Amino acid sequence: MSEPIVIRCRDNGPFVIKTPVQVVDHDGKPFTIPAGKETIALCRCGASKNKPFCDGAHNGCGFQAGEKAPV
Template sequence: MTEPDEQPAQRWDDQWADQPAAGADEPVSITAYPNGPLLVRGTFEILTPSGEVIPPRRKTVALCRCGVSTLKPFCDGSHKAIGFKTEQEPPAPQPPLSA
């Protein structure tokens, strides 16, 4: 159960609504859900291409990966309607880019 000051993931359906958000002193975590969105937890900022902050209404948000959401950058569940599929195996780690 979430604490009173925590709210569920920002999306149309409540699939992850019962998962607690990270606290302000915790690092941001990003979880890629198979065939679904990226779930971002913690204290973070989302910026538009021009650098404007898109204020998240919650500490846990679902970001679109399928490209069809009408709420971009947030997920609206459209991935289900289009049958969006992710890779079964994660890609091999890449070496860090040198500066």
């Protein structure tokens, strides 16, 4: 059995996922992930101009999210 996919919630930032991974739109069409990338970052603040990917806009929009998993 393969290892589960890990999605890391960055404090006040995106969801980070190790590659290989495929991100598809609502029709199932895949987004291009540049070759050689070891991780991708998915926007969760809503401010990225490159959704579904993070473009760093979370740094300037006041987005706050620092969830911690229950111990």
